[in-house]
Amino acid sequence: MTWVVLFCAIGIEVCATLALRASDGFRRKVWIAPVVLGYLASFYLLWLTLSLGLPVGIAYGVWTACGVALVAVVARYLFGDPLTVKMLVGIGFIVAGVLVIELASAAH
Known part of the structure; x- marks a missing residue:
């Protein structure tokens, strides 16, 4: 249950961040509500994850x-943002880091 809540928090935070990008610096007013509500919901779910017992270092890191x-x-496909080989390598390191954190936490 804890991980489901955390992954929901991640999904909502990603949507809020993409809405922030779509807002063009809040010049496109229609995106303000999804940004604000998305971040509020994401932080609430992160708080819920912590209250369910996941350590803050693991929850926040993931x-x-x-x-x-x-x-x-996703921004690469929605907005045409750059996604270079170096960036993909960095994302690979991020994924590896998350896996190490998860494996280390499972050992304790």
């Missing part, structure tokens, strides 16, 4: 790392 990786990939 939340931010997955968010960065997903936003970079």
